[in-house]
Amino acid sequence: MGRSPCCEKAHTNKGAWTKEEDERLIAYIKEHGEGCWRSLPKAAGLLRCGKSCRLRWINYLRPDLKRGNFTQEEDELIIKLHSLLGNKWSLIAARLPGRTDNEIKNYWNTHIRRKLMSRGIDPATHRPLRESQKNSAIPCVKGDHKAEEIVGVEGNKTGNGGNEEAPTWWWPEEEEEEHKQWRCPDLNLEFCMNPPSPQQQQVFDEVPVKRGALFNLCFSCRLGVKKSSECNCGSGGILGISSGVLDYRSLHTK
DNA sequence: AAATAAGGCAACCGCCTGTCA
DNA sequence: ATGACAGGCGGTTGCCTTATT
Numbered sequence: 001m002g003r004s005p006c007c008e009k010a011h012t013n014k015g016a017w018t019k020e021e022d023e024r025l026i027a028y029i030k031e032h033g034e035g036c037w038r039s040l041p042k043a044a045g046l047l048r049c050g051k052s053c054r055l056r057w058i059n060y061l062r063p064d065l066k067r068g069n070f071t072q073e074e075d076e077l078i079i080k081l082h083s084l085l086g087n088k089w090s091l092i093a094a095r096l097p098g099r100t101d102n103e104i105k106n107y108w109n110t111h112i113r114r115k116l117m118s119r120g121i122d123p124a125t126h127r128p129l130r131e132s133q134k135n136s137a138i139p140c141v142k143g144d145h146k147a148e149e150i151v152g153v154e155g156n157k158t159g160n161g162g163n164e165e166a167p168t169w170w171w172p173e174e175e176e177e178e179h180k181q182w183r184c185p186d187l188n189l190e191f192c193m194n195p196p197s198p199q200q201q202q203v204f205d206e207v208p209v210k211r212g213a214l215f216n217l218c219f220s221c222r223l224g225v226k227k228s229s230e231c232n233c234g235s236g237g238i239l240g241i242s243s244g245v246l247d248y249r250s251l252h253t254k
Numbered sequence: 255a256a257a258t259a260a261g262g263c264a265a266c267c268g269c270c271t272g273t274c275a
Numbered sequence: 276a277t278g279a280c281a282g283g284c285g286g287t288t289g290c291c292t293t294a295t296t
Contacts, residue, residue: 014265014266015264015265015266015289015290016264016265016290016291017264017265035281035282036281037281037282038280038281038282049266050281050282051266051267051281051282051283052265052266054282054283055264055265055266056264056265058283059264059265060264060265087285087286088284088285089284089285090283090284090285101283101284101285102263102264102265102285103263103264105285105286106262106263106264107262107263109262109263110261110262110263111262
């Protein structure tokens with residue numbers, strides 16, 4: 001037997017939200033806060049599925065949302081993060097204050113994908129299209145490259161399927177043979193994590209990480225060690241992976 | 255001006271995961 | 276240990292708007 005539906009579909013509205021529904025949802029959340037999405041619709045007098053309410057709030061009604069076009073900096077950050085995380089839109093969104101996973105996903109599919117394709121870069125692998133077709137592996141990273149250096153999109157390496165532009169991290173032709181030797185012989189997924197530098201620590205403490213909120217986490221929580229006895233911030237690692245484990249600023253590949 | 259195509263985005267669907275009894 | 280449940284996520288759909296013919 002399958003799971004029961006999250007709501008009684010026969011008596012729920014679907015499709016676009018009306019202004020009145022929005023106002024009801026905002027008013028309810030302002031008074032009672034987020035959470036208990038299943039019971040929220042009834043309590044708020046909405047004929048909507050709880051999931052639908054959650055989505056509407058998170059993607060559209062939250063007061064901390066940044067509306068409007070993506071900036072060049074945001075563009076580049078999305079590309080960088082996507083090259084590291086893949087389609088983990090929620091993780092990517094966690095690093096772009098005021099942006100939602102859905103918004104970033106849509107933006108990726110409609111703008112960035114095309115932009116990368118026009119540059120001859122495979123948006124799935126972040127490799128030149130010709131290479132991606134030959135070898136559909138995830139891009140390998142040259143030993144000491146930091147994540148920030150991996151996915152620059154400017155540059156003009158030729159031989160990428162006729163397109164002049166290619167990532168700056170792509171090696172010059174004279175090194176091509178050398179790199180063919182070791183490029184993705186095995187996919188090395190071994191990561192090392194370093195404690196944040198004082199500068200990184202400051203960034204961690206200042207940059208809104210998730211949903212515009214500020215988090216002050218101890219080191220064990222940033223490592224995603226849930227309920228660690230070392231935890232001295234009291235959060236118990238509630239943010240897990242999004243808080244530090246995969247933070248691209250402290251993540252290096254070997 | 256009307257018809258059609260393409261683009262953009264909000265919303266839905268179904269699966270996965272973590273939590274709790 | 277197990278199952279139910281809520282929340283969260285990524286993929287997909289469908290509608291609305293804009294551009295083109």
